[in-house]
Amino acid sequence: MTGTTDTITGMTFQPGRTALEAVGLGVKYRRRRALEDCSFRIPAGRVCALVGPNGAGKSTLLALAAGLRRPTAGSLTVFGGRPGAADVRPRIAYLSQDKPLYPQFTIADTLRMGRELNPGRWDRAAAERMVAEGGLSSTARVGDLSGGQRTRVALALAFGKRPELLLLDEPMADLDPLARHELTAALMGQAAEHATTVVIASHVLAELDGICDYLLLVADGRVRLAGEVEDLLAAHALLVGRHEGPGLPREFATHTVVEARATGRQLTALIRPDGPVPERWRVAEPSLEELLLAHLRAPGAPALLAPSAEPRTPHRPRAQGPSQEPRAVA
Numbered sequence: 001m002t003g004t005t006d007t008i009t010g011m012t013f014q015p016g017r018t019a020l021e022a023v024g025l026g027v028k029y030r031r032r033r034a035l036e037d038c039s040f041r042i043p044a045g046r047v048c049a050l051v052g053p054n055g056a057g058k059s060t061l062l063a064l065a066a067g068l069r070r071p072t073a074g075s076l077t078v079f080g081g082r083p084g085a086a087d088v089r090p091r092i093a094y095l096s097q098d099k100p101l102y103p104q105f106t107i108a109d110t111l112r113m114g115r116e117l118n119p120g121r122w123d124r125a126a127a128e129r130m131v132a133e134g135g136l137s138s139t140a141r142v143g144d145l146s147g148g149q150r151t152r153v154a155l156a157l158a159f160g161k162r163p164e165l166l167l168l169d170e171p172m173a174d175l176d177p178l179a180r181h182e183l184t185a186a187l188m189g190q191a192a193e194h195a196t197t198v199v200i201a202s203h204v205l206a207e208l209d210g211i212c213d214y215l216l217l218v219a220d221g222r223v224r225l226a227g228e229v230e231d232l233l234a235a236h237a238l239l240v241g242r243h244e245g246p247g248l249p250r251e252f253a254t255h256t257v258v259e260a261r262a263t264g265r266q267l268t269a270l271i272r273p274d275g276p277v278p279e280r281w282r283v284a285e286p287s288l289e290e291l292l293l294a295h296l297r298a299p300g301a302p303a304l305l306a307p308s309a310e311p312r313t314p315h316r317p318r319a320q321g322p323s324q325e326p327r328a329v330a
């Protein structure tokens with residue numbers, strides 16, 4: 001496999017291949033708009049953080065990518081195909097927030113089901129390792145497990161499928177810190193070993209730092225930031241300086257101000273600099289958490305797509321007809 005190795009994640013990725021591409025993507029639930037005119041691309045082999053406030057559209061986006069829902073406008077493709085298509089679906093593993101499992105099954109029954117549902121691609125060793133590392137007995141009933149233990153079994157099913165695209169909807173929410181740490185390591189190991197593309201929705205911003213090399217920030221159904229974490233961080237600057245009177249300092253006029261906050265006599269601003277910043281400001285590159293928090297607090301800030309996140313398919317808006325109405329989840 002030809003590709004470049006990421007220095008943070010150790011993963012091999014192929015910048016030319018596209019895992020996910022959205023063009024003018026929209027979803028409406030009856031009258032409610034969950035996603036609107038979203039266009040972005042996630043290159044294959046990336047570990048992408050999907051971030052946004054409650055109700056931003058993250059779960060909707062993951063359900064679309066898993067082929068469980070259809071867009072009401074635009075398109076979303078996975079490895080160039082329709083997510084629900086017979087040749088694409090086996091390449092995707094999706095772990096929803098509610099992690100559906102059969103409570104009456106034992107862990108062994110559950111893994112056997114995984115093997116039967118994924119003939120020819122089931123990685124028994126990976127699935128069993130995931131269960132064993134949690135100290136779980138294969139004879140334990142799923143219904144008797146704690147929330148975190150069920151998450152582990154659900155992840156074992158997802159890993160066992162040996163997916164090319166792993167979609168995780170807040171997978172760590174009910175795990176204790178140690179289990180989170182272990183599962184993150186297992187996830188990264190799997191992803192690095194098999195060059196899996198991972199899209200992971202999470203509200204725990206600190207947890208994403210160091211795991212993810214790609215970012216998709218959505219707010220109010222729209223894409224706000226998309227691209228390599230490194231590039232997005234480098235495109236921003238955190239300024240700290242003296243607050244002199246009301247309003248934004250005049251020297252900010254040439255820059256894009258994402259957010260500016262005054263605390264007493266101090267002003268802290270996250271900007272996208274366009275040219276030099278006067279010396280009176282202390283300038284630092286923001287952390288991922290600072291970048292995300294500033295954008296979450298300032299939903300009106302202009303969106304930014306890195307070149308690698310620009311879709312390659314041209315956007316041709318179509319009139320919406322009855323055939324584009326929402327359909328039931330498969």
Ligand SMILES: Nc1ncnc2c1ncn2[C@@H]1O[C@H](COP(=O)(O)OP(=O)(O)OP(=O)(O)O)[C@@H](O)[C@H]1O
Nearest residue numbers: 029032033034052053054055056057058059060061
């Ligand atoms: N089945 C549904 N029927 C009607 N509206 C829905 C449905 N599912 C989601 N929505 C609405 O669509 C919008 C996006 O929801 P979604 O669950 O995708 O957001 P989210 O970013 O995953 O939120 P959270 O972080 O709270 O999980 C919200 O306004 C939500 O109320």
